[in-house]
Amino acid sequence: MRNRIEHPKVFISYAWGSEDYKIKVLSFATDLMNDGIEVILDQWSLKEGNDTYAFMEQSATDPTITNVLILLDPVYEKKANGRDGGVGTETQIISPEIYNKVKQEKFLPVIFERGIKGEIPKPQYLKTMLHFDLTQEEKYDLEYRRLVKRLYGIEIVEKPELGKKPSWLDERSTIPTKTRSGYEGLKQQKSDSVKKDEFKNFLLAIKEKIVDFTKDEFGDNISAEEYISLYDDTRLYRDEFLYLLKYSIYIPESYKIIASVLEEICVGVKNKNGYEGEVMRTLLHELFIYVVAYYLKNKDYNALSYTLSKTYFVGKYGYSQDQSFDAFYDNNTNLDRAVSQKDNQQYYSGTANYWINNINVEICNKNEFVFADIFCYNAAIFVENYTSSWFWFPLTYVYGKLTCCAR
Incomplete structure (x- = not known):
């Protein structure tokens, strides 16, 4: 059973795109803050004159950060696969953490926008990882709640207690x-x-x-x-x-x-x-x-x-x-x-x-x-x-x- 997290703290990794997309990311981060989850986001945490590489490296590897949310869209996929820009830098920092740990629970892919034909934009290094999907409006609230539970260390699907061996295992046909x-x-x-x-x-x-x-x-x-x-x-x-x-x-x-x-x-x-x-x-x-x-x-x-x-x-x-x-x-x-x-x-x-x-x-x-x-x-x-x-x-x-x- 996963340990409960009293004060979750997350870093959000995303690709800079249009102004509307940045506003969407900002709104999502604000919702998390309102739900008691401390968010490290460049839009309010990175100031002029700061070293962006140092900020990314520190945020991705900081032990006080309980989870890193990787917001995926087609731009992020392209930049991550090409090791391009800030996303490419973050990919170089994050991917070894994922590859080198058989069981890792810190880095969570979140599908934030799909491709033109509805395809899921996952970079190569995240292909095999399970993800959260916030792209379907009718299921958004349910998926968002699943994510918040996960960030608080609450089991999304509670594993039942192990029962006893059923008596019928040892039964022979009485007919x-x-x-x-x-x-x-x-x-x-x-x-x-x-x-x-x-x-x-x-x-x-x-x-x-x-x-x-x-x-x-x-x-x-x-x-x-x-x-x-x-x-x-x-x-x-x-x-x-x-x-x-x-x-x-x-x-x-x-x-x-x-x-x-x-x-x-x-x-x-x-x-x-x-x-x-x-x-x-x-x-x-x-x-x-x-x-x-x-x-x-x-x-x-x-x-x-x-x-x-x-x-x-x-x-x-x-x-x-x-x-x-x-x-x-x-x-x-x-x-x-x-x-x-x-x-x-x-x-x-x-x-x-x-x-x-x-x-x-x-x-x-x-x-x-x-x-x-x-x-x-x-x-x-x-x-x-x-x-x-x-x-x-x-x-x-x-x-x-x-x-x-x-x-």
Whole structure:
């Protein structure tokens, strides 16, 4: 991290051109002075009778000067390459400082005026250096602020702290080879009806695992680690479902089959008792967001529209209680509490934190998952058959870069 500079002091190197150009340089230097940056500029620092070479040499090499700003225009480029006049003299002083230091941060090229055809006028000795560009009026303020930050030693783009090795690095595929081979068969040339039946049967097999999920009896109290471990066990079903989801592109109108099986899962876990019931309802919530994220990512708007506008019959045995996609929403306070306790943090949503930190990157990235969650919120506002009196609340919205989408 670069050290902050409390009192920046800069020397401005530029080529004498027209009177208007000198006024432009003077205005720029004045702005820097107004922003607390001491500026050494010949127009107010060099007096009659002074030695210009000594002034340039002292200013360019003075250790109290924190930066030298090299204002570039076509005149400067020409004089620097030809070692002509004062610019040529400064080039002879500055270029060794640049060439002889692999990592130098003192000399900063600033594009001040472009060529007739918009070309960037960089002298040969500055060709490989990154620069600031003050030639575009619409971006001037932003670029000027970037420059001022740089002069104060403030990182323009803050480097994030180094995190921990992700847990998924050491994970092996939990999907059996036989299962994966079966899914591969969906790519083969078969009739649509056969492929639909095979795809549905694969989904129903996963559904049965989810609905029938049981663990050893838990007492009245379960530790945070035990509860998280219980939810960890559902990831096997999540990943198998999502692995199969990738093959849906080979199945005509697969989204109708997926929505139907999600509906059946919802019926199966809706009234499931105990901690197993809790985690399976949370898993269903997570799976639904992944399905929406997958359709959004692949621009499958027919599937998206169908899934979000469908009426789901999720009462017991499917005979009652018609609902919209809010049927898949779950609020697991036990998982929220367990994740916060385990990490000794007060998370906004422990459930969302768990989802984001264990994202299945084969389906979507973190921001795509968050966007899908927020998209469900917006759909809840506009979908006509949304049945709940409350709108789908996106648990994950504080964990992505898209919080502006939620109101």
